[in-house]
Amino acid sequence: MTVENRYDVIVAGAGHNGLTAAAYLARAGMRVLVIEKNDWVGGAAVSRSLHDGWTYSNCSYVCSLLRREIARDLELPKYGLQVIPYEGGASFTRDRDYFAYYSDHNALKREMARHSAKDADAYRGYSQGIMRQCRFIRPFLLRDAPDPASLHPRDLGELAYLVKKAHGLGSRELGETLKFWTMSIGDFLDEHFENDLIKAHLAGSGIIGTGLGVYSPGTAYVLLHHYMGDIDGGIGAWGFARGGMGAISNAIAASFKDHGGTIHTGSGIEKILSKDGRVEGVALEDGKVFYAPVVASNMDIKRTVLHHIDAAELPDDFTKAVRNFKIRGSSAKLNIALDRFPNFPAAPENTSFLRGDLHVSQSLFELEKAYDDWKVGRWSEKPYIDMLIPSQIDPTMAPTGAHMMTVFVQYAPYDLEVDGVRSAENWDEKQRNAMAETVLDQMSVACPDIRERVVHMEVRSPLEIEREVGLTEGNIFQGELTFDQLFFNRPVPGWSQYSLPIKGLYLCGSSAHPGGGVMGAPGANAARAILKHETRHGRMKGYAA
Amino acid sequence: MSQFDAIVIGGGVNGLVAGTLLSRRGKNVCIIEKSNRFGGMASYSVDGGPSLAHSLYNLSPRVLSDIGIDPQHPVLSGKPVSTVSLSEDGRHIVFKNEGIFWSEGTKHPESDAWTDLTQQLITYGGLLRQLAEAPPPGGQKAILSRGGLNEFLRLAKLGFGLKKLGKSEMRRFLQVVLSNVHDIVLDDLPEGPVAGMLAADAIWGSATGPRSPGTVFNLIYRLGHGGHITQPVGGMSALTDLLVEAAQKAGCVLMPETEVFRILLDDDAVSGVVTTDGRTLTAPTVLSNLAPKLTSRMTGPSVFDIETMRRVRNIRARGTAAKVNLRLKDGSLLPGLPDELARERLIYAPSVEHVEAAFNPAKYRQMSKAPVIEALKMQTADGASWLSTIVQYAPTDLEGGWTDTAKDQLAQIAVSTLNLALPGLKDHVTNTQIITPDQIENATGAPGGHWHHAEMSLDQLLTLRPANGMCRYSMGPKGLFQCGAATHPGGDVMGLAGRNAALAAMEATP
Missing domain, CATH: 3.50.50.60 (FAD/NAD(P)-binding domain)
Structure with missing residues (x-):
């Protein structure tokens, strides 16, 4: 020794x-x-160049949840981390319309009213409710979870903190909180909205990465898991790390090494x-x-x-x-190098929402059916996709004029069913490509020319995610x-x-x-x-x- | 001066229990029922066929003693019913207290694992029963009031009970109670008819599948009184007759074939009801056995604040279980089943995945083509032989509506599904009777034809039942109470909701 x-x-x-x-x-x-x-650091927060000139955020692709206390403590900006917020997003319909999501409240309200006046009115109550839940949960993220079976002062202390916080809500709000935590995102949205497209747009965050459907109880909480972050204090805002998600890992690694740490790859x-x-x-x-x-x-x-x-x-x-x-694998990922910006025929020219997260799911039923496919070991016939083109904001991701696109796919099973046998081994190149075709079909609802734009494409099934990153079954949360x-x-x-x-x-x-x-x-x-x-x-x- | 001290709207099980209890405590009570017979959903039947509910497993002994019914009464001393999980290969599985067995008598290899899991859930059920026998925690009471102290003591008792389980069991409880039945069952048992039966018992009557988080709670709920199943002697109507008798003995005035048109209000307090035939009955307290939505319709929405109305509107109650009664040829046996098992509770749920797959179409307003079925062979009063079945899933809001064609299709699906495990059953069926959820709603008023008037999901339980802010039975104006299955702890021919509501009403107007 x-x-x-x-x-x-x-x-x-x-x-x-x-x-x-x-x-x-x-x-x-x-x-x-x-x-x-691996020969590189970052796990699932990684940027890699698999095709000359393009950089992919291979796994995770947007940033919001990183606790600002941590960024501050570890001085991440000093070590090169730059998070650029992006605005908006949209869900495209099959008949060349869209629902756009703007961070500007009035613009969003007008857009909602275009689809449903009732929903435009309901949005305020909805977003206030979500925001209240975010405020409630955020202080717990950097604390220990108490063990209710223990009488150790540490556990009693944490339990007392929980009781104090809960009591502070008042009984009415506490009831709403309990309800929110235990209900499904589908039911929650049905309570507020009537328009299918709006509901489908808002529901995505409730199922990303999980083995649950939009009508499974508990998915409202998962939504929270995607809303409780912030960028520079803007709760719920999302952004791109400049240089891809690997920039986060690299900044932390630099901070670590600067303080005498050693990394063995x-x-x-x-x-x-x-x-x-x-x-x-x-x-x-x-x-x-x-x-x-x-x-x-x-x-x-x-x-x-x-x-x-x-x-x-x-x-x-x-x-x-x-x-x-x-730990259930339920997500796949496509990383695509594009020769130029794809055409979105439905979108107005120079619109800001294309810089956000783009979707093509039409209704909650379509999302729930996507989940049913997954349960029996098939990728969804009409998967939920979350696609972004970060190179619009972050020019380091692709050569000038070209673009990089990241497409998150929900649902894809880990143990794929082929000819009656469910096994991860079934994920061969043929199956991967077949899944990619399904996803491209789905994407072409928004951008019909997508197939012509592809220069290079990385297709990652849950098996690849498991093999490369080490996440069991490729589950992005390390556990349901x-x-x-x-x-x-x-x-x-x-x-x-x-x-x-x-x-x-x-x-x-x-x-x-x-x-x-x-x-x-x-x-x-x-x-x-x-x-x-x-x-x-x-x-x-x-x-x- | 009012005619009555309290009026109960709706003579279902909970209404009868609430009325009887109040009467026995010296109140002058009237129970109003719109149909010509009391018993509501429990004893609802069509043309003398088997009733909607056909077995007892959750009837609360505490309720019986509170309304003066001897638990040993002949009607309640029916032979215990075992459960049989049907298998297409003819090797059915029999669940008994002492373990599980193949139909030919040998012990099933999963017997021990099943016993362990069931015993664990029964223990948890016993703990949760303490919560069921009182209003849910979290009311507005000051901690130092009598009610507040009682509630505190009750919670302390539950906490003590949990603590007594031991550290690891207590932790396990807090995990299991929030989990889904698919995971909990398949963690300990292989996929198959044993696991399928447990999954089926977690979803009867509800709009959830085995993978839905919270379904273990439903299974525990079912096992809350030990999980023993009996059939009342003389059928469910004999039980409701017994409840009616108890009500009369206690001095309740029973008014069948009377429909309430409106609940009368005097300022911010109820003062009685008006019936559809124009009679006015006065009372300072009104208990409604109806679901909150119907109750609010009878008072008019103006007496509730807008938040309350929004919550009432959003209570989920989507019935998914249809009743299909199969008239059997006289004297016929069930093919493929040994004689001694013919009177047991038969379950068709070959696997957990089957139950989940059966649920899929119900989400999209379709009936299940390969449903989960519970069947019980019985004789009606006229001596006719029936196979009384519950077919899950047949959603109340079927796309295209429950037309005669749709009903025929459902009956055919039920028969052919059972025929898989009981080959030849088809030829024994002479007639079918279908009671769809929307028909249940029309007949009994239960929203969506839902057994519990409101889905028993985690977000509609305990303090959140039937909705946030109205968990302690009182609702809106002074003197108005809810006593139906939509309130804590729920339905299932249990009677606790009615009992708890009556006690809450007593406390409010001593």
């Missing part, structure tokens, strides 16, 4: 959460090593070493071994526990609970966002506070509270837990929350 391979903390996985945890710990004066299996973790219930270090696939009294895993809980730890080291009921943890897997139930009941049953082993990825999205909160919270439990003096430098 030499000094070179000994560290205070080893972080397994250089996703944005792993890097965030590492950066906080390095700032607190610890000697931290981050291990990454190109070889993944083979095994997390432990002895007598205490973690000792990690063995890598390339045979290297590193030692540390603390290991934080950025991998999802299933991968961490079921693939990289000796089952004998863990209690059986814990392993069983992890095995039953639901359902009630039974949120808050004190995340990832499994009794282990919601980042530590795991082996002493010194922590979870710092989105499998932990508060869950996925390029948020950084699990990483920051895990770093706090590590400092609290593993150091005498605790207290992270510069930690604002």
